[in-house]
Amino acid sequence: MKSTYRIVLASLSSVLLAASPMPAQTDEELILDNRPSAIQAAPRPKPTRTPAATPKADESVAPTPRPEDVIVGIVNNRVLTRAELNVRVADQYDRLKKEVQARFGGVVTTIDPEFKDMVIDLEEDPNEVLEEQRDLIDKAIRAEESSTLQSWVEHSLLADEARRQKLVISEAEFRARLAEAEAMSELDQKTIDAVLDHAKVSRGDYEKSVYDALLIEKLIAKFISLNYTDEQYKAAYDSNPAIFYEPPKYQLAHFAMALDSSTDSKLIDDRRAVAEKVREALKTTSNPKEVFDQPAFNDETRGFGGVITRFLTLDENILPPIVQVRGRELKAGEVSDVLINKARENGKVVTRSIHVVKMIEVIPETGTDFESARPAIMRNMTEIARTRLLERLREAKTHRIITNLSGVPASKVPSAEQLRTSQANAEPINLVLPNG
Numbered sequence: 001m002k003s004t005y006r007i008v009l010a011s012l013s014s015v016l017l018a019a020s021p022m023p024a025q026t027d028e029e030l031i032l033d034n035r036p037s038a039i040q041a042a043p044r045p046k047p048t049r050t051p052a053a054t055p056k057a058d059e060s061v062a063p064t065p066r067p068e069d070v071i072v073g074i075v076n077n078r079v080l081t082r083a084e085l086n087v088r089v090a091d092q093y094d095r096l097k098k099e100v101q102a103r104f105g106g107v108v109t110t111i112d113p114e115f116k117d118m119v120i121d122l123e124e125d126p127n128e129v130l131e132e133q134r135d136l137i138d139k140a141i142r143a144e145e146s147s148t149l150q151s152w153v154e155h156s157l158l159a160d161e162a163r164r165q166k167l168v169i170s171e172a173e174f175r176a177r178l179a180e181a182e183a184m185s186e187l188d189q190k191t192i193d194a195v196l197d198h199a200k201v202s203r204g205d206y207e208k209s210v211y212d213a214l215l216i217e218k219l220i221a222k223f224i225s226l227n228y229t230d231e232q233y234k235a236a237y238d239s240n241p242a243i244f245y246e247p248p249k250y251q252l253a254h255f256a257m258a259l260d261s262s263t264d265s266k267l268i269d270d271r272r273a274v275a276e277k278v279r280e281a282l283k284t285t286s287n288p289k290e291v292f293d294q295p296a297f298n299d300e301t302r303g304f305g306g307v308i309t310r311f312l313t314l315d316e317n318i319l320p321p322i323v324q325v326r327g328r329e330l331k332a333g334e335v336s337d338v339l340i341n342k343a344r345e346n347g348k349v350v351t352r353s354i355h356v357v358k359m360i361e362v363i364p365e366t367g368t369d370f371e372s373a374r375p376a377i378m379r380n381m382t383e384i385a386r387t388r389l390l391e392r393l394r395e396a397k398t399h400r401i402i403t404n405l406s407g408v409p410a411s412k413v414p415s416a417e418q419l420r421t422s423q424a425n426a427e428p429i430n431l432v433l434p435n436g
Contacts, residue, residue: 070407073149075156076400076426077419080149082407087200088152089144096140145405153401157393158386159212162219164398164428169214178210224378224385227433233377237370244376245367249311250327253288253358254319258303261343261350268340268351271304275338275354278306282335282358311363323355330359388433396429 067083074080169177182192196206237244255278257271274297281291292298292306299305314324320341330336339355367373393399400419402408 065407071413072403072405072407073153074400074402074408074413074419075153076160077416078156078160080152085145085149085152088148089141091199092144093137093141096137096144142405149403149405153403154390155209155212155216157390157399157401158216158219160399161389161393161428162212162215164426165219165222165431166428167215167218167222169211169218174211174214177214178207181210220382220385220389223389223431224381226431228381228385233374233381234370236380237373237377241367241373244373244380246365246376247313248328248365249363250309250314251311251360251362252309252327253282253292253306253360254309254323255282255292255297255306255356256304257354259351259353260303261345261352263348263350268354271354272338272340274304275356279335279338279356282356288358288360308360311361320353320355323357327357327359330357332359332361334359389431392429392433398426398429 067086068081070082071079072082072085182189185192187195193203196203201209255275257275259268259271262268278291278297281294281297282288285291288306289308292308297304297306312318314327319327320339322339322341326336326339336355336357339357340351341353341355342349342351344350365372367376394401400414402412
């Protein structure tokens with residue numbers, strides 16, 4: 001179930017976070033009221049094995065604040081607590097921990113380029129290695145926290161400006177777009193609810209985030225319409241048409257049987273017979289998943305099974321060459337012959353795998369002319385406009401932004417009344433760029 005959560009959260013990330021972040025803030029960066037200056041806190045000390053001194057009975061020790069009481073981000077009257085940030089990065093912790101620990105698998109291990117100057121000798125002191133692991137995991141989590149906090153700030157900033165611009169999403173449009181987003185995740189409502197529960201996100205908060213994401217989409221579209229023209233899009237295409245070209249994409253029902261470079265003719269014939277049965281079943285069904293779910297065609301221990309792929313470009317790094325070549329020849333609804341993936345190894349011809357492919361849908365190539373390149377141009381323009389819009393919002397100083405990963409100092413946290421007043425008195429920015 002955990003892998004399912006990861007897939008679902010990835011597919012819903014654009015809904016829950018609503019955008020990819022700008023460059024992440026540095027550790028402990030503090031931004032007050034949009035001023036460009038930043039306060040850099042002292043770095044945390046490296047972990048040590050020396051036990052902490054036991055406080056005397058008469059010493060008063062300040063209690064550790066609860067995560068839900070620590071504010072790490074404020075945008076206007078929106079607040080993000082340490083507890084909420086922890087939930088947003090929780091799924092990343094185990095992944096980062098496993099990645100770091102996997103790099104300590106030999107006598108001497110060199111960490112990836114980000115930590116290329118760190119070489120650990122496991123023969124010296126295992127405890128020291130564990131400290132280094134913790135330090136790496138801590139650094140990676142801090143970077144993840146910073147990136148996530150920045151995403152939250154940008155999402156909140158854009159959504160608030162959309163409201164100041166008096167933009168709204170009708171109930172009918174909202175429900176239609178929500179259903180579209182959930183359909184794209186290819187999950188039923190029960191599974192989506194389970195994912196939200198795992199992520200500690202209520203249905204109400206999830207729908208509010210979707211609504212805000214749609215507001216942001218409408219704000220960026222308005223910004224683009226006010227500042228960019230069709231002539232500019234055409235000029236961008238003419239200057240470098242190759243960057244807007246997108247090759248055809250294919251959605252496949254792909255059945256594969258691994259044979260581990262076999263020369264056993266009986267085994268190959270037996271597996272080919274199974275593949276022929278899959279082929280016949282795929283030819284007569286509109287639901288390939290029902291075929292792939294049959295126990296006779298789904299056996300991990302014997303190395304075979306089927307998947308419904310997302311749209312692929314039939315890249316040679318994803319599928320064997322024979323599947324790429326024959327796959328491109330298929331029209332939607334057609335099923336390939338049984339495809340035998342062979343190779344020559346040590347002077348012998350071996351069979352590495354056996355495949356059957358049913359083409360579900362083909363998206364033609366685009367970008368061969370300006371009109372077909374328009375969607376790619378607009379996607380590119382959306383990213384440019386989003387970045388420019390965020391720059392203008394920060395320059396305008398009409399939004400209050402305060403962030404600090406270690407917690408915003410109490411003296412800098414505005415009262416609820418101050419937040420309401422600043423929000424009520426704020427004016428929307430002029431969305432038209434200077435000089436057209």
